[in-house]
Amino acid sequence: IPASNMVVEKPETDDIFSSVSKMEALVSQENAIVNMLDSFLIDAKQRISIIQNYVTTYRQVMSGDLSSSKLVANPVDAYHLLKRLTIDWDVVERVLEAESNSSRNALNHVLVLRETSVFPNSEDLHGAAIALVRLQDTYQLNVTDLADGHYNGVDHSKGQVFQSRRDLSGRDCLFMAQHAFADGYYDTALQWAEAALGQFARKGDNYGSELETFRNEVKHFVEFASRVHDDVLERQGPRGVNWQTNSHPVDRQFRSGTSEKYDSLAEQQFTPKLYQHQSEDEENEHYERLCRGEKLRSANIEAGLRCRLVTRGHPALLLQPIKVEEQSLDPMIVVLHDLITERQTEILRQLGEPKLATSLHRGGEGKFVRSMIRTSKNAWLQEHENASLPAIRHRMELATGLIYGPETASEYFQIANYGIGGLYKTHTDNVIHPDVRPEDQDPWNLYVGDRIATLMVYLSDVEAGGATVFPRAGVTCWPRKGSAAFWWNLYKSGEPDLTTRHGACPVLHGSKWVSNKWIRQYDQMFVAKCGLHPLEKYDSLLM
């Protein structure tokens, strides 16, 4: 198996939050635990009532100013005293013993589950908290509404509104505030802290804390976070690669002295910077705006985009043409509607599901790492694993005019599933890196060439969020089950075309599945020929 087709190493303890598919397993897990606790509770209540009876009877007998000598003077009472401390006490003792066995059993049951099957750990909880903080920020959700479990979809024209079963408590909001702060969202950290007070004042918490104590906790956090907020704003400005603040300082005194400076900073308006290099920070800004569905291109450019049916005169396509929607002409990015059938999307998902492992991406030293830059799980499928796969591949070949068959021509099907807030920050799909020496490149990549093009099929709809965006090209593709996005990663000269840098937006609601097919350069030499000019580009689909 070529090394590059297997970039996934299963981490020793795989997290759960990065895939909705894994999260689903937790639901039945919790159900089993609660059923067990339920029967524990029924028995326990019986046992508690026996103990309660013992105590109540004693208190009844001893009520008033009854002295010990009076009690034992009465033969019936004396008899009862002896009975309580013999027979009755035996029963209570057995009940207490049963109680401790039973709670130990319940505990063991959960401990075994924890050892042997999917069970989240604190990393998962932090992952989920960071995901929420980022979703709020990316989609500019109202923090107070979100604390109430209430949020709008991304596409405002659809008017979708989501409501969760439970809201966030004051303490949950403070937890979010701390995560926002640690992740450099100094502005939203303060909003979360404010929401924390609101929620706590209205509903208290489950742990019995006093409002006053909680207020103090929040106050300390806010004082510290505000100082850092103002300091960062003063020194570094309101926004950078890994921090953001409000436009003005929180501290009023600080604000009044230097207000003009901040006013002018706040007035700086966003103007799209397309088809050219973007700094990391600019790229992020474009990414987020596109994720929210903002249009960054002129109406003029969008007016030139067309839909077409492609047949290439091929019999199979005459019967079932490819429905092409141009998303961008330069760079060429197209969506192929209904490329594969609903049934085929299900097959790909089902085959991928049991193999999902946390996605890795290339980190600083060229090593594959897992991080919050790519939060999803993925799996690789070889064609022989299912009889439907060659047919899917064949349709892809017809659609794009490229060669997929031999091991050297395209990679296995990669199946990916995104979890809560799952995303993949802007990147290129290229695997040959211009700044890495040839001897340090993966020899397989040098042998078969770079990923000349990407064909990515959406295997699910996504209720909200989860678009694929191209910050330099100003394009947003919305997931639709069975449809695919196609673009070129290389110029005809073989140089990487960085205008197709792209990313996956965080999933706001739902579960997103995609399947990637990466086509390698050298086997395409007779169908995707090289050009004469270094910046010459390929046509959308090879005709």
Ligand SMILES: O=C(O)CCC(=O)C(=O)O
């Ligand atoms: O999921 C998406 O929308 C994009 C995925 C992607 O770019 C990748 O897997 O390389």
Ligand SMILES: [Fe+2]
């Ligand atoms: Fe990609």
